[in-house]
Amino acid sequence: MPSQFSARVDTNRDLGGGYVVLEFAAEGGGLGDVVAGQFAMLRGDWGRELLNPRAFSVLWSAPDGRFAVLLKAYGRGTTRLVASQPGARVTVTGPLGHGFAPPDGVRTQLLVAGGVGLPPLHLQARQSAARGHAGVTELYYGGRNRDDLVMLDDFAAWGVRAVLATEDGSAGIRGFVTAALEERLVEAQRSGEQVEILSCGPTPMLAAVRKIGLRFEVPTWLCLEEEMACGFGVCLGCAVPVHGPRPYLYCCSDGPVFEAKQVRWP
Amino acid sequence: MTAAPRTAAIDPASVDLRTRMGALELGDPILAASGCFAYGQQFADFMDLRRLAGLSTKGISPKPRFGNPLPRICETASGMLNSIGLENVGAEAFLAEKLPFLRELGVSVWVNFFGEDFAAYVECARLLEAGRGQGIAVLEMNISCPNIKKGGIEFGTVPEVAHRLTRACVDVTDLPIVVKLTPNVADIVGMADAVAQAGAAGVSLINTITGMAIDVRTRRPRIATMYGGLSGPAIKPVALRMVHQVATALPGLAICGMGGIVSGEDALEFIMAGASCVQVGTANFARPDAALVVVDELRARMAELGIASVSEIVGCIRPIAPEAPQVTE
Numbered sequence: 001m002p003s004q005f006s007a008r009v010d011t012n013r014d015l016g017g018g019y020v021v022l023e024f025a026a027e028g029g030g031l032g033d034v035v036a037g038q039f040a041m042l043r044g045d046w047g048r049e050l051l052n053p054r055a056f057s058v059l060w061s062a063p064d065g066r067f068a069v070l071l072k073a074y075g076r077g078t079t080r081l082v083a084s085q086p087g088a089r090v091t092v093t094g095p096l097g098h099g100f101a102p103p104d105g106v107r108t109q110l111l112v113a114g115g116v117g118l119p120p121l122h123l124q125a126r127q128s129a130a131r132g133h134a135g136v137t138e139l140y141y142g143g144r145n146r147d148d149l150v151m152l153d154d155f156a157a158w159g160v161r162a163v164l165a166t167e168d169g170s171a172g173i174r175g176f177v178t179a180a181l182e183e184r185l186v187e188a189q190r191s192g193e194q195v196e197i198l199s200c201g202p203t204p205m206l207a208a209v210r211k212i213g214l215r216f217e218v219p220t221w222l223c224l225e226e227e228m229a230c231g232f233g234v235c236l237g238c239a240v241p242v243h244g245p246r247p248y249l250y251c252c253s254d255g256p257v258f259e260a261k262q263v264r265w266p
Numbered sequence: 267m268t269a270a271p272r273t274a275a276i277d278p279a280s281v282d283l284r285t286r287m288g289a290l291e292l293g294d295p296i297l298a299a300s301g302c303f304a305y306g307q308q309f310a311d312f313m314d315l316r317r318l319a320g321l322s323t324k325g326i327s328p329k330p331r332f333g334n335p336l337p338r339i340c341e342t343a344s345g346m347l348n349s350i351g352l353e354n355v356g357a358e359a360f361l362a363e364k365l366p367f368l369r370e371l372g373v374s375v376w377v378n379f380f381g382e383d384f385a386a387y388v389e390c391a392r393l394l395e396a397g398r399g400q401g402i403a404v405l406e407m408n409i410s411c412p413n414i415k416k417g418g419i420e421f422g423t424v425p426e427v428a429h430r431l432t433r434a435c436v437d438v439t440d441l442p443i444v445v446k447l448t449p450n451v452a453d454i455v456g457m458a459d460a461v462a463q464a465g466a467a468g469v470s471l472i473n474t475i476t477g478m479a480i481d482v483r484t485r486r487p488r489i490a491t492m493y494g495g496l497s498g499p500a501i502k503p504v505a506l507r508m509v510h511q512v513a514t515a516l517p518g519l520a521i522c523g524m525g526g527i528v529s530g531e532d533a534l535e536f537i538m539a540g541a542s543c544v545q546v547g548t549a550n551f552a553r554p555d556a557a558l559v560v561v562d563e564l565r566a567r568m569a570e571l572g573i574a575s576v577s578e579i580v581g582c583i584r585p586i587a588p589e590a591p592q593v594t595e
């Protein structure tokens with residue numbers, strides 16, 4: 001069950017490439033158990049200038065109320081958060097939304113990540129490894145250059161194979177990570193291996209992953225981002241176009257994880 | 267120079283927050299605003315809903331509506347634009363599935379409603395009349411539908427049309443109808459007068475102000491319908507001005523004020539301008555218990571200022587005293 005509580009920035013760790021991990025200590029309460037893909041709404045002491053909290057996927061959450069997010073300065077809210085110093089207070093609402101399903105032990109989970117879309121897949125890999133499923137978990141991780149790929153040591157420590165791609169070729173293969181994903185799917189098709197795709201990242205990447213998943217007829221789950229105000233199903237601002245009886249579902253309360261074939265994108 | 271009234275601070279516990287909106291009695295003057303509180307359920311995780319004086323539901327139409335394309339919202343300086351498209355479950359599902367939960371809370375339930383055309387408004391009021399005695403206290407008629415097309419704009423902007431519409435809805439229900447006016451008019455007093463003459467039990471002031479935001483990189487509007495409704499602290503001065511104008515011109519008319527209320531002091535400003543009660547909207551998104559925070563702050567601020575009761579300060583403000591005449595020689 002989600003709750004609202006206040007927390008303080010404990011550490012602000014610069015990972016390079018503009019990425020920052022903020023670790024928080026809750027002052028009473030906490031996020032508790034979090035499913036990979038679930039998020040929290042964070043708001044600093046922003047006064048009346050910035051009204052609404054911002055959504056962040058949970059990177060990890062500990063039983064003592066500590067938790068972390070990965071972020072990059074983007075607009076007004078993230079710029080403030082990236083600059084926040086230890087001791088800074090934030091109001092937290094979460095955990096919110098529905099995350100990814102854990103591996104069923106049969107299908108190989110191909111985690112496809114880009115940019116600040118890493119946290120849900122990082123948490124999925126962490127939890128899968130802890131449950132003994134590192135062998136059926138693989139990471140496909142793309143960025144513009146080497147600096148865009150962060151926290152790689154964790155995946156290595158968990159025994160999760162990572163395939164990297166950069167647009168400038170400075171790490172892994174040169175090009176988009178979706179090319180590597182396609183090759184992997186061809187291989188799986190040939191060998192009859194059962195796979196599924198879990199993806200989070202920039203919308204153009206998710207759009208490409210969706211098309212690939214549909215083409216290869218592989219179960220594909222996308223963790224989406226929409227503009228949010230409340231994060232808990234009240235404002236109806238975060239509509240996601242879908243197929244089915246209703247034209248829209250809500251990113252915050254029905255998602256943020258949606259099945260690719262349900263999403264009504266071009 | 268105008269001196270502040272000389273009053274000593276009093277005990278917060280002794281402050282009387284009770285108020286009346288026409289014939290309706292409220293435990294305190296703070297309600298949650300329409301469209302910012304859904305049908306209440308989601309808030310149960312975060313607060314004790316029974317502590318609220320009342321709430322206004324998401325706008326209900328006779329049939330369910332699915333809403334607008336995305337993006338539907340964007341944040342602006344001290345505010346946000348929305349174009350949700352009045353998505354709602356429809357009157358029938360509201361009565362069957364949402365109202366029982368609200369009734370249990372024992373708070374003042376205001377059902378915000380609208381129709382796509384004249385007949386649909388009347389139809390909706392008639393359908394909701396079935397909720398009388400089932401927990402509905404007020405029908406809040408939203409005649410400011412900037413986000414639906416079909417000529418809906420006239421209901422909120424042409425006094426004669428608003429008058430006829432209000433009269434037609436008042437005729438089909440015994441529930442009090444509070445008409446929620448749009449600020450997107452030149453003469454707010456004329457609109458308030460027109461609906462009061464038609465039998466409205468009061469007015470809610472204000473709905474969102476039509477606005478726009480542009481993404482210069484893509485040369486696109488930031489919300490799909492191009493224009494949307496601006497809410498939040500950015501609109502508070504406009505809302506206060508309108509509440510004051512209506513309160514001054516139509517002293518007998520009950521007013522529920524809203525627009526950018528975030529703190530107890532904001533609420534106090536609206537009450538002093540002439541509102542008997544107020545609603546908290548956008549602030550709920552950052553803090554689900556925003557309305558309760560406003561109540562607590564209002565009590566504390568009134569105690570500090572030595573104000574014993576809400577009823578003694580509704581519409582209490584006076585103009586600033588005239589300057590001394592200038593001596594030119």
Ligand SMILES: Cc1cc2nc3c(=O)[nH]c(=O)nc-3n(C[C@H](O)[C@H](O)[C@H](O)COP(=O)(O)OP(=O)(O)OC[C@H]3O[C@@H](n4cnc5c(N)ncnc54)[C@H](O)[C@@H]3O)c2cc1C
Nearest residue numbers: 054055056057070071072074075076077078116225226256
């Ligand atoms: C479920 C979910 C999970 C998320 N998880 C994460 C996460 O783990 N880590 C993370 O970093 N972010 C995450 N985000 C995104 C994060 O919430 C956004 O970065 C944030 O909402 C944008 O806030 P802001 O204050 O930085 O931008 P704002 O100033 O609010 O800008 C909002 C809008 O303005 C425009 N805009 C402003 N600046 C720019 C710019 N420089 N370039 C392009 N457009 C711009 C865009 O249209 C944007 O949508 C997540 C979002 C969702 C919905």
Ligand SMILES: Cc1cc2nc3c(=O)[nH]c(=O)nc-3n(C[C@H](O)[C@H](O)[C@H](O)COP(=O)(O)O)c2cc1C
Nearest residue numbers: 299300301325348408472473497498525526547548
């Ligand atoms: C997302 C959103 C949805 C809204 N939906 C409705 C609605 O369905 N009916 C209505 O009368 N007002 C609606 N409003 C207007 C609010 O009830 C309120 O009048 C306005 O937002 C000003 O108050 P605020 O600044 O406190 O938000 C909506 C406002 C927002 C932000």
Ligand code: FES
Nearest residue numbers: 231235236238252
């Ligand atoms: S963000 Fe408000 S409904 Fe999803």
